[in-house]
Amino acid sequence: MGIVALQSFKNVVSTYLGFFIGAINTLFLYTEFLTDEYYGMVGYMLSLAYVIMPLMAFGIHNTLVKFYSSFKTRISLNSFLTLMLVLPICVIIPLVIITHFGYDIIGNFLSQRNSIIKDYLWHTIIVAISLAYFEVFFAWAKVQMLTVFGNFMKEVFHRVGAMVLLFALHFKIIDLNQFMIGLVTVYVIRMLIMNIYAFSIKLPVITFKRVSNLSKILKYSFLIIIAGSIATVLMDVDKVMLGQYIDIKEIAYYNVAIFISAVIAVPQRAMHQILLPLSAKYLNERDFEALGDLYKKSSVNLFVVGGFIFLLIIVNINQLYEIIPKEFSGGLFVVFVISISKLYDALLGSNNAILFNSDYYRMVLVLGVVLVILMVLLNIVFIPLYGINGAAIATFLAVFVYNSIKLFFVYRKFKIFPFTNSTLKIGILIVSSSLLFYFWDFTFHPIVNIGVKSILITVFYVFIVLKFDFSEDISTLIKRYLKLN
Template structure:
């Protein structure tokens, strides 16, 4: 776990820096510098592009991680990487052609008679292609065990650039229309930088020779499109559906709540940058002992860290919402439900990596398709009846069912579970902490309340985890920090 802990710590710091910048953008700048409708429009464009991204990438961002370690010679690696570079064009070019000739019909359907959305539909396709190739280049670097710079570009760069653009809007240097266009251009620049870095780590040498396992690679990449689409549909369909029902302002309110709750998932995002290629390596080498150890340790460590973050959020949520415009306060229940869903995701450790890098991914895809359909149907039912909360209900139910199926499947096929005795102890600790601190607030200014309450929660939660040694890795890390101080 040495390389995992080392890069995970760096990735966690970078990811939280990015989320800190994103929090400033989402909670304070977007909500004050933009109308709710335009805020919702930007969120709608990017969320829809994220739904399309796995399709545009043709699944190769996952394919490179699964298969790269199976090629031993330099020539076979170069041939494989050449295939990876050009394969997404198989989808991108035909879809772009269809979109060009059928633009009016497609934009009318996506906009659903919303004139504001219709003007920017073309940016959804551009953004999806940009996102796709960014993930390809990022995976290119990750298989060389270099994930830190890519994580910086993924989490920090675009948020810092967006902050700069928002201040230009506030100073009336640019218009709202120019802001939307410049945000997309910024993502283009990000992808170009990622490409240069990836190629500096592993210089591409174009080889168009016959490739072994080509049939297996094409089968996997075709099916993994569905896997990525399923995951993104479950995560992003709620924002798309809210916008589809012509309530762009509600997309803005919902996105703020989602952003707050998504902080719970940051440790998972950071750790998976390095556990994903390691998981693929253990599976390819059939090293079940290392796989089980990685599965359980990643689960426990993520659960402890994300559990603490979940407590900080839900126990301070009322004070936090006092700091942003009042109309955004309708998303408090969304924060609770989506936060729980993210916590459950973390509890599964590197479960996704095991599934999508194993030989059983086909069966999981079928289950995922079924759940994606359920997610869409749940959103269709709940959103008209319960608005923002309805979208949260649909997402929570979908994520809960999906995770139950995934952890059960890994247990049936590999005979391993991510849980341990300490998992139960951490669950009890999170529950008791919630009950003890939720109704306890100070009577100071909200920022002071949040800071003081968070400090107390951190001392109690961290102290208990340290005293009972609930995680060897976290205890060792704390010992190093304490010795340095």
């Protein structure tokens, strides 16, 4: 896993840099410089953009990764890449036309509870288009096994842009409407920079020749729209549905809780960028032994790292909520529930990469559609009863069922399983550490408490991981940077 470990480590660094900047934005700048209503509107706009992004992209970002290595001649590859660039336009243009002529109908439907939503429908559409083509250009780089710059742009660039805009708003250089336009502009610029980088790696040669396996490619692209939509819906539909049931300012409180929990998913997101093309390569070459080895190692590595981040969040969460505005503390339960679901995601390792690049994605899509319907129904039941806590419960239940089915499906079809003897040991370490440190409080300032607890947890956790050598990759990495070898 040399290339995986190297690029994953670099991606983790850039992703955590992005999350650090995002934490400042989410926990402090947005909460201080924007009204709760507009902060909720930003969360709603971006969540809705992410929900419709897979449709805008026509699934090309996954299709490009899956089929790229199967084209062996220059002409066939250029024809395939030309198709990948053109297909999203075939979806985007009709959707833009529908939005133009149906603006009032769509806007009135979405803004039944919160009228502010209607004013920013076009903002959402432009962000969605930018997200779609950004993913296409990122996939263009991924298939060349180059993920570091793209991951930096995906995780850091837009957060820095948002920070600059927030300070500009605070110092009255821009007003609220200009801030919202500026936020959209940041996503457009990010997409254009990724475009330049991708084409600098491999300049497209526009070739309109017949693409072999065209029907198979189109079928996969169409079905992967559903797959991408399922994954995105499971992450963002709760925020979209909250906008239909509760005041939009409460979405701001939910956003903060979700952001805190999402830190657990950072290593998985970083590693996923290189796991996708590698899994596609092993599947195309039918090298199932290498695929199984990648599955196990990715699971163990992500469980160790994700478990450590889970610990840091859970044991420090009470102190963290003491240093942000009091009204946001209503998301405490959300943090606990969503953090557990994110840890389960990490435990599955390269499961998604295997499924999205295999011939069995059709059955998973059917199950996914059922589960999206289940999640929507759960949100309809739980949000009116428990508000943002209900949305968290619905998300947890849907993700738990969805992940469990995917775990079983990969085992059934490929006879490979991500768990090893180390999995149980890591689980025991996470649970025992949570119980040991959660109730251990100091009487210092909350920031000092967080620092002291984090240092103690880090020393304890790293010592146990090294002592029992749960992960060869992680142990080697720790020893290298601590100069223990």
